[in-house]
Amino acid sequence: MAPSDSPPILGAFRRIVVKVGSSLLVDGAKGALRQAWLETLGADIARHTARGADVLVVSSGAIALGRTLLKLPKGPLELEQSQAAASVGQIALARAWSEVLGQHGIVAGQILVTLHDTEERRRYLNARNTMETLFGVRAVPVVNENDTVATDEIRYGDNDRLAARVATMVGADCLVLLSDIDGLYTAPPQKDPSATLIPVVPRISPEIEAMAGGAASELSRGGMTTKIEAGKIATTAGTTMVIASGKHDSPLSRIESGGPCTWFLTPTHPVTSRKKWIAGSLEPRGVLWLDAGAVDALRSGKSLLPAGVRKVDGAFERGDCVVVRGADGAEIGRGLVAYDAVAAVQIMGKSSKAIEAVLGYKGRNEMIHRDDLVLAAE
């Protein structure tokens, strides 16, 4: 293995998304919450928040818990049954997380998302703002799919890909997928006893995809195939991913002490990828014309404030991509604007302190936050 392909150190990441599969949270035979185990994970999470890392949990288990509480029969559920089970189980799940994290003085926040919430820009930005705000107050967001309203056509259906999308959404540098498998093997280990665990995957190649096979456990939908798909989403956007078994107590400590797992490395940095996404994949809906002072501020790494905007063109909504130009018309960059065109016209040229008086609500101080801005080459 080349030195650059050595396993990363979990304790060095600053923002970690931990995905917990249903089969870990819920005992398969009894259908009950695995409370003692969850407490060991809670202590692991608390250690990382105590060292200053942001932690977000993507937790499955709503349907598995709810079906027990509703005494639904074993076997596959109809869509309406799983929606009903999720509505019941999500309450129990959220309470469990709230209590377990609360033991360490950590406040948990529940966020239920649908596919549209992560794929549509405005909703995406709204959800992301809530997550950022929770990080800002040192709370731990606990995310699940909103299964009660998600139908087959418009759902993620598995929390592996949802977790990857959420990880890229919050610019996490690490995604931990905890399930009932140690990691990626050279072949599905149930079928091939000579299969060996791969500790580091520098790049998800077609060979790696072939190794994933189709292993899925009883309680969770996501087999290795969806985990590899999650790996593609994560690593393309600059998030390192690790797959490890959560069938042991303190599963994060186990990764840190060199326990079995598979790391998927990323060649890119989260911010760079996010900015690539802004620069490359959106249709600009308008133009903001800046004064010279604002152009200098942007080039020195600052956000765009309303005060530096002289003219607004286009009929954009909040969260749309707009082009930013200097007085001479040269493109300075592109970014996601925090106000719609009507509001942008009202607050342009004004100090951020005046926003509330002008609009009647307290919006963001920045017209475009620097994290949402990509500068053109000078």
Ligand code: GLU
């Ligand atoms: N959202 C589902 C639940 O909470 C789980 C989906 C999955 O395990 O991937 O029950």
